[in-house]
Amino acid sequence: MHSEDADDLGVKEGEVLLLGFKDVELYVKVIITDSELTQGEVGLYEELTQEYHIPEGRKILLDIPAPTKSLEAIRKKISGHRLNEEELLSIMEDIGSRRLKETEVAFFVATFFSPGFDDDEITWMTKGMAQSGEILDFKYIKDNKGLVVDKHSIGGTAGKGITPTLVPILAAAGLVVPNTSTRAITSPAGTTDILESVMPVALTKEEVYKVVEKTGACMIWGGSLYLAPADDEIISVERSLRIQEFQKVLVSIVAKKIAMGSTFVLIDLPYGKGTKLEKPDDLEFLSREFEKLFHRFGIKCVTHKRIVRGPDGNGVGPLLEMKECLKVLERDEKRSEELEDVVIEMAAKIFENNGKAKKGMGKKVTLDLLD
């Protein structure tokens, strides 16, 4: 089978498929190639074609067996039972490789709302989600004691200009900051959309390594890197719901950061009317859960809670928001003080937590870098 077809169908080398031709039914083992066949073609060993009289150039049927283990686990969860590690890993693997139907993914997504998952289940799911795709490693870049820093916001209406302002400041202090962002999930435009107004954001893995080696940082779209693909599948199914359960937000973000090889993550938690966090209890809950879940994967997490009353900065729309970022970095007189303040506070926190500034000196270090 051609590798592109195998990818599309979520079929792996060595897997057993049911082959049908007229009244012949055979179980066959998949071998993947991209030189011997073109897309849409399937090759069979000569013994097979002769023994079963399958002439060349004919259509055959290939049936991919349903992933019973993961489907069984979804059934178990929807009936209110707890899942074990093996079950959650198999669900994530089968979602990531698109072996589960969209409706089956929807049944799984529904269980986030009720009955929900306990800490262990969340950990296993996060692990499985991260393992469903590429895992990158930037620890060897620069003599940084293996430190790989990132910042992530839970999103909502506010804060899309922060990343493009903050990341260059962190890199200027010598930190390694491979940052990925998303396009809009529940709002009309995401950080990726803003960045794309001035630079390419869909890089290959090789390009990402090159950029980070050269500059210490990158700001790219996570979607082109095959990071935690199970998450992308889930997002595409849950999009029409237009609401994300908090545990789902948590798993999503932590899995992507594991896949990017982060060792320190600042989580931006904007709260207030119109954001994703309208209730103080939700804010405290999510803050605690992020720290706990990151910790389970050996990643240090610091949360940054800030109240917002509207979009940060003076600009709205990708290009205007990008201009606001540049104004802060270029020390423009008309820069947004609000955006600058948020960025300085975050940079200070990151510096103080990673040996780049002493306690209480983070803001000064940041301002020195800016001026």
Place this chain on the structure above:
Amino acid sequence: MHSEDADDLGVKEGEVLLLGFKDVELYVKVIITDSELTQGEVGLYEELTQEYHIPEGRKILLDIPAPTKSLEAIRKKISGHRLNEEELLSIMEDIGSRRLKETEVAFFVATFFSPGFDDDEITWMTKGMAQSGEILDFKYIKDNKGLVVDKHSIGGTAGKGITPTLVPILAAAGLVVPNTSTRAITSPAGTTDILESVMPVALTKEEVYKVVEKTGACMIWGGSLYLAPADDEIISVERSLRIQEFQKVLVSIVAKKIAMGSTFVLIDLPYGKGTKLEKPDDLEFLSREFEKLFHRFGIKCVTHKRIVRGPDGNGVGPLLEMKECLKVLERDEKRSEELEDVVIEMAAKIFENNGKAKKGMGKKVTLDLLD
């Protein structure tokens, strides 16, 4: 628009769609025909084609607006809130007319398992499900005081031979019994499959009326009658789960009986290891819920609880099971006593509850009819 296309898309006459052609965007009202157009074609009034320069034979885009009310209601339910009548009716209508995506239906199905629905919600949902399709009326047939009788089993492994044996007995006593059955949902073959071994089961509405007027009864496949189509859509989505929540079973059966215009229904509740009812509590719960829900629609319901230890009768497989039924009716010496006993008990219950036999005399009346 051609009627077949409209059916496929779930579009109704008079509905407003968004038409796109190049940079033209228009809201257009749907008129359905099956004479002026062939399938896949769409016709536009000449005023439109001239004013907006849309040449003949070109592809246009038709966007069907998302059913926001029902989707909003599904979101509300999945977040744990109670729904009102209007919301449940709109969900059922939009599922029945296929305006909701399969994943959205899956989100709704998941809420049966958790958080579940209260009595009012179940009633409104049942009403909406029945109203999503045709509603038949057999009250005028025979001078029967508007009595329309039916029997339904919740299914599982046992009891598929009961209906083909019982219905003719009921009809022989002068009852009106328009019975519909299903093909397999969670088991490999259903009552419909057995009946189909000896007679046509996919009748049109007109044919059904004709058969019932002539014989007093029918035994047909419900699937060809557009009865409660919302249920069929839900069943197709939940099939891969291979489990049905009890509330779902309840709503499904009651909605179909409302659509068939039943006024008295005997619900067969087989219980025991290997059936859908393994726990005594489930049996009592379902029995109570059936009586309650039918009552809310003015339908009298009597449940028939019976323990089973395997398939009824001696035959397994459509043709053998059909032969077993005929043996009982023909008083064959080698008939299955087990099947006969069950059928006689049910017939007795139905006769005693509908003035065809005095209390305690139902079995005698049934035996007299058989011999």
